[in-house]
Amino acid sequence: MFRSFGKLFFILAAAAVFAMPAARADDQVKIGLLFDVTGPVANFVPPMLDAAKLVVDQVNAQGGILGGKQLATVVADTQGAPQTAVDAANKLVNAEHVPIVVGPLLSGTVLASAQSVIIPAGVVQISPSATTPAVTTLKDHDWVFRVVPSDAYQGPVLAKLLIDKGLKRVALTYANNDYAVGIAGTFRAAYKKLGGVLSADLQHDEKKTTFRTELATLAKNKPEALVLIAFAGASGVTIVKEALEGGFFTQFVGTDSLRDKVLIEQVGEQNLKGIFFTSPSSPPGTPSMDAFEKAYSAAFQTTKDKLFIQQVYDATFLAALAIQKAGSLDRKKIRAALRQVSGPGGEIVGPGDWKKAVDLIAAGRKIDYQGASGDCNFDKSGDVAGVIGHFVIENGSFKQVGIVTP
Amino acid sequence: MDTGMILYLLSLATMTGLYAILTLGLNLQWGFAGMFNAGIAGFFAIGAYATSILTTPPAEDRFGGFDLPIPLGLAAGVLLSAVLGYAIARICLRLKSDYLAIATIGIAEILRLILRNEAWMTGGNRGIAGIPRPFEDMEQPWGELCFLLLVAGIVVVLYVAIERAWHSPWGRVMRAIRENEEAAEAAGKDVVAFRAHVFSLGAAVMGLAGGLMAHYLKFIGPDATEPILTTFLAWVMLIAGGSGNNRGAVLGAGVIWVIWSGTELLTQRLPPDWQTRSSYIRVFLIGLLLQIVLQRFSHGLLPERPPRPPESDSG
Numbered sequence: 032m033f034r035s036f037g038k039l040f041f042i043l044a045a046a047a048v049f050a051m052p053a054a055r056a057d058d059q060v061k062i063g064l065l066f067d068v069t070g071p072v073a074n075f076v077p078p079m080l081d082a083a084k085l086v087v088d089q090v091n092a093q094g095g096i097l098g099g100k101q102l103a104t105v106v107a108d109t110q111g112a113p114q115t116a117v118d119a120a121n122k123l124v125n126a127e128h129v130p131i132v133v134g135p136l137l138s139g140t141v142l143a144s145a146q147s148v149i150i151p152a153g154v155v156q157i158s159p160s161a162t163t164p165a166v167t168t169l170k171d172h173d174w175v176f177r178v179v180p181s182d183a184y185q186g187p188v189l190a191k192l193l194i195d196k197g198l199k200r201v202a203l204t205y206a207n208n209d210y211a212v213g214i215a216g217t218f219r220a221a222y223k224k225l226g227g228v229l230s231a232d233l234q235h236d237e238k239k240t241t242f243r244t245e246l247a248t249l250a251k252n253k254p255e256a257l258v259l260i261a262f263a264g265a266s267g268v269t270i271v272k273e274a275l276e277g278g279f280f281t282q283f284v285g286t287d288s289l290r291d292k293v294l295i296e297q298v299g300e301q302n303l304k305g306i307f308f309t310s311p312s313s314p315p316g317t318p319s320m321d322a323f324e325k326a327y328s329a330a331f332q333t334t335k336d337k338l339f340i341q342q343v344y345d346a347t348f349l350a351a352l353a354i355q356k357a358g359s360l361d362r363k364k365i366r367a368a369l370r371q372v373s374g375p376g377g378e379i380v381g382p383g384d385w386k387k388a389v390d391l392i393a394a395g396r397k398i399d400y401q402g403a404s405g406d407c408n409f410d411k412s413g414d415v416a417g418v419i420g421h422f423v424i425e426n427g428s429f430k431q432v433g434i435v436t437p
Numbered sequence: 438m439d440t441g442m443i444l445y446l447l448s449l450a451t452m453t454g455l456y457a458i459l460t461l462g463l464n465l466q467w468g469f470a471g472m473f474n475a476g477i478a479g480f481f482a483i484g485a486y487a488t489s490i491l492t493t494p495p496a497e498d499r500f501g502g503f504d505l506p507i508p509l510g511l512a513a514g515v516l517l518s519a520v521l522g523y524a525i526a527r528i529c530l531r532l533k534s535d536y537l538a539i540a541t542i543g544i545a546e547i548l549r550l551i552l553r554n555e556a557w558m559t560g561g562n563r564g565i566a567g568i569p570r571p572f573e574d575m576e577q578p579w580g581e582l583c584f585l586l587l588v589a590g591i592v593v594v595l596y597v598a599i600e601r602a603w604h605s606p607w608g609r610v611m612r613a614i615r616e617n618e619e620a621a622e623a624a625g626k627d628v629v630a631f632r633a634h635v636f637s638l639g640a641a642v643m644g645l646a647g648g649l650m651a652h653y654l655k656f657i658g659p660d661a662t663e664p665i666l667t668t669f670l671a672w673v674m675l676i677a678g679g680s681g682n683n684r685g686a687v688l689g690a691g692v693i694w695v696i697w698s699g700t701e702l703l704t705q706r707l708p709p710d711w712q713t714r715s716s717y718i719r720v721f722l723i724g725l726l727l728q729i730v731l732q733r734f735s736h737g738l739l740p741e742r743p744p745r746p747p748e749s750d751s752g
Contacts, residue, residue, distance in 0.1 A: 068716035071660070080713045105705050108716035113654045113661040114452070118698045121448040125441040126702060139658040142566045146655035151577060152444070165566045212498065212556070 059103045060096050060360065062350050063129030065120055065144060065156075067136045070111020076136070078337035079159070080106070083133065085330055086347040093386040096355055104347075109135045113143035120144035124152045130360040131350045132156045136339070138163035145175050155366050157350060159342035164213055167412045173366060178345045178407055180311065180417025182210060185286055186217030187437040188419040189258070189309045190225055193284060196307075198256050200228045201284070202249040204270070205260035206237035214260050214286060221437070230254040237266040246270070246279045256282035263291035271298055287311060290422055290429055300424055312420030312431060319381040323403030326383050344382060345402030349373055351385075352400060356392050374399030375408045440578060447581045449698060454588035455650050457690040459667070460674045461595050461683060462642030468681035468741070469608065470635045471615035472530075473538040476545025477643055477671050482552055482662040483521060484514035484644030485651035489565045490558070492652075499565070500558045507571055507652060514648035515641045522640025526633035545668070553659040564658025568651050588649060592687065595642065599683050611635055670697075677730045679737025688738055696726045 064083055068076050083104055090102040107123045109116035116135060123129050125148075132154055135141050141161040149156045150171050157176045158166070164183035169175055193201060201222075205215035212234070219229065230252045235245050249257060257280040261267040267289045274280040275298070283289075283303070287310035295303070323344055327334050334340060349369065354360065356368035371377075372388075377397030380388045391398055400407055405418055420431040459481065466472045488510030490501035529540040552559045559565065572583035602608050613621040614628050622628050647667075651657040670693065678689020700722045704715040711718070730738075 069720055077713050084712075103709065104712065106712050106715060107701060107705070108719065110666075111660060112663055112666050113656055113658060114650065114666050115697075117654055118448065118452060119701065121445050122698070122701055122705070125444040125448070127705065128441050137660075139564055139656065139660050142564065142658075143654045143656040143661075146566065147570075147653065148448075151573070151580075163563050165563060169566070207556070208561075216498065 059101050060354060061103045061105045061127065061129050062347060062354075063123035063127060063132040063134075064104050064106045064347075065109060065116070065123055065132050065134035065140075066106060067111040067116075067134075067140055068106065068108040070109070072111060072136055075338050078331070078340050079136075079343040081331045082327065082340040082343040083347045085327055086344060086351060088330070089326070089383050090351055090385050094389060096351055097358070102351055105129060109137075109140040109144065111137060111140065113139055116140035116144045117147045120148040124148055124154050128360075129154070130354060130362055131365055133343070133346045133350055134158060136160045138165070141166060141175075141177075142169070145169060145171065150174050152362075153366075154362050155350075155353065155369055157346040157369075159346045160339045164217070167414055171413065173413065176369065176409055176413035178342045178349070178402065178404055178415055179339070180419075181414055182213045183217040184414070184417050185309055185311070185419055186214045186219075187221035188435045189214070189218050189284070189286065190221035190227065191437050192307070192309060192421060192435050193222065193256075193258070194225045194227060198282075198284070199226065200230055200254050201256045201258050202231040202233075202254040202280075203229050203258045203260075204231075204233045204235055204245065204249055206262065206266055207234055208237060208262075210288065211237075211260040211262075218258070218260070235261070235266060235270075237261060239266065240269070242266065242270050242273055243277060246274050246277060250274075250279040254280075256280070256284050258284045259289060260286050262288045263294045267291070268294055268297050271303075275302055282306070284308070292428075295424060295427060300427055303424055306424060308422040308429070309419050309435060310422055312418050312434070317401065319401045320403050322384075323382040341403035345400075345404050345407055348382065348402070349400055349407060352380075352388055352392075352398065355389060356398070370409060372398045372400055373407050373409055374401075375406070444578050444581060447578060447585050449695065451581070451585045451588055451653060452698070453691045453694045454585065454592050455646055455653060456670065456674060456694055457592050457687040458588075458595060458649065459643055459646035459671045460678065460686040460690045461592070461599060462639045462646060463671050463675050464639075464680060464683060464686040465599060465635055465642060466639035467675065468683075468686070469603070469611040469615065470632055471534070472632060472636055472639075473534050474541050474636070474639070475538045475668060476541030476543075476548075478662050478664045478667040479541075479545030479548040480518045480522060480640045480643035481647035481650070481667045482545075482549055483518045484511075484647030485657045485661065486552055486559055486565070486647075487514035487517050487644070488648040489568050489651045489657045492569055493565060493567055496560075496565075498563075499556065499560045507569060511645065511648045511652075514644045518644025518647075519637050519641035523633055523637035525640075526636035530629055530632045530636065545664070549659065549662055552662065560658070562659060564656060564661075565651075566656050568655045568657065570652045570655055573655075584653065588653075591645070591649070596683055596687065603683070607631075673727060673731075675737075677727070677734065677737060679734075679739040679741060681741030682737065682739045685737045685739035685741075692730065692738065693727070696730075697723055700726070 087102050096102045105127050107119035109119050138161045141158045160179050162182045164181050205211040231249045283306045285308045290308045290310050352372040353365045353369040356372050357364035377399040378391050380398050380400050382403050419435050421433040421435050422429045422431050466474045491503050491505045492507050492510035493502045494504050495502035572580040610626050674689040674693045679685025700719045704719040707715045
């Protein structure tokens with residue numbers, strides 16, 4: 032009896048699973064959300080799903096998509112691991128037939144799902160938060176996009192800032208972690224291209240307790256400054272301290288990893304004259320940002336302490352715009368359309384301006400979506416330029432004195 | 438059925454095949470020899486990383502990228518896992534079952550941490566992308582189908598080979614050791630050597646599963662070797678399918694993976710208001726279904742059937 036019940040249960044469950052995808056609603060347009068809902072970043076995901084829901088509600092309240100159809104999303108969970116990410120992407124792309132995918136969030140799940148499923152199937156994928164430089168170099172035939180700048184983006188910006196400041200011969204040292212190695216690599220290439228000379232180029236072990244030997248090597252040939260890519264709390268502060276004590280360097284340049292209160296507290300502002308930093312920053316109070324802030328807070332209380340909600344909103348909104356522009360669920364047309372709605376160039380559309388965008392598209396006008404997270408203009412590898420600020424120390428704290436573009 | 442659904446079913450079958458290989462490896466160690474290996478993730482990772490490093494195109498930011506042919510990469514992974522399995526076996530096999538389990542957990546974790554932290558070799562947290570997959574240049578769904586056939590072929594070859602070993606005198610010694618070590622020893626069998634062999638063999642098969650998985654995913658990172666999707670899953674598959682039974686191992690892999698993957702097709706159909714919760718409901722559903730399978734079939738879907746001794750009239 033139990034045995035037959037068990038069998039029946041399995042047969043029914045299997046039948047239900049495979050029969051259900053047949054029941055697809057034709058009056059709905061579904062965007063696939065491939066998110067790492069469970070797994071290592073589970074805590075961050077619920078507010079992000081809210082951000083995607085905000086797009087859906089706005090679109091449906093302003094007349095729907097593709098001539099009055101309802102926009103909807105369908106979530107697939109990568110569980111934060113490559114195996115399950117590939118499986119989840121398969122379900123979205125092949126079983127659910129979504130025309131476009133937003134996500135995943137982690138670099139590993141993006142790389143696995145993109146290479147194994149999404150690129151071969153030919154579907155546009157927009158990641159809100161994967162920052163690994165490997166996404167840039169994927170052979171993706173223009174299917175993979177992201178609305179967050181690559182870790183590597185800061186390197187060229189840093190190079191540009193140094194040249195602008197007249198520092199043409201510097202020593203470089205960077206910690207042995209993913210972050211520092213990545214930035215150092217792109218900085219090195221860009222700096223040399225701009226005519227800069229690296230008098231020394233040295234990776235250091237961030238777990239060491241003293242760096243005097245390294246500093247002696249770095250200070251040879253009298254470079255004009257020390258470019259230090261390391262976390263203040265790990266090797267950063269120690270290197271600055273020992274460089275000052277030993278008289279190796281007086282001019283330092285750092286990235287966001289060194290832009291840490293600890294540096295000022297332990298070294299003292301008076302010893303850090305002339306130091307400057309590059310660091311990812313947000314565009315100061317753009318109308319797009321304010322519009323998102325207001326809409327999100329009205330629906331979900333607050334945007335405070337919620338990570339990457341702006342990027343999720345932008346990615347989802349861009350996905351909807353691309354479908355509307357393509358005028359169909361044709362995946363190839365959507366790929367072409369995405370670049371026509373994201374800019375640069377065209378009428379400016381911001382978060383929540385769905386009706387306006389639909390009218391502009393109907394009138395055959397080009398659109399430039401200005402997102403909550405930045406201008407969302409994709410370069411040829413599908414990356415966005417981040418907003419990188421130029422920071423100095425003033426009155427015991429860090430102050431942004433400008434935005435640097437490479 | 439449209440092409441999309443066929444592609445999904447192909448992926449379901451391919452993953453089942455890959456896990457079936459992993460489960461067959463575990464069946465060699467646990468089902469045959471009664472050796473509790475809780476460090477499957479380690480052997481899986483060795484196989485995956487070895488072939489990834491050897492077969493990817495040259496990379497700037499890490500060691501390797503030798504662009505070697507895929508069979509060579511897989512062979513290296515298998516060999517490395519086997520050697521490592523043998524070494525671990527020689528060190529740990531004098532330990533009794535539960536101590537062996539603890540030792541293997543420890544060694545697997547050490548391996549995993551090395552792979553995660555030695556970024557010059559493995560890409561660290563960034564992992565290795567751009568791993569080639571056999572037949573990937575073919576049109577969809579033919580490339581996917583060919584890869585599935587390759588995996589299925591390997592499962593069949595392994596199954597036949599292990600079945601033959603199971604019925605051979607070697608297999609009988611293994612079962613004798615599993616059931617009563619002292620008796621086997623008293624009968625003049627070199628227990629430690631036999632156990633080292635089978636442990637190493639099982640490790641090699643697990644390495645093969647890891648290598649094939651890396652080629653299938655086209656990406657390998659530390660998250661892919663998390664114990665939940667390797668060690669834990671292989672154990673559930675083997676126990677649900679029936680340890681000591683190779684057909685059960687393959688069936689278990691299929692049933693468990695279909696539950697793992699298919700539940701999402703159900704939860705995706707929940708009303709939109711439930712969407713933020715659907716993934717958690719799915720995890721609950723997976724747990725519930727595993728409970729049902731394990732409770733209902735406590736000896737596995739296909740329990741072990743020891744081969745009968747040949748009918749003889751000598752008695």
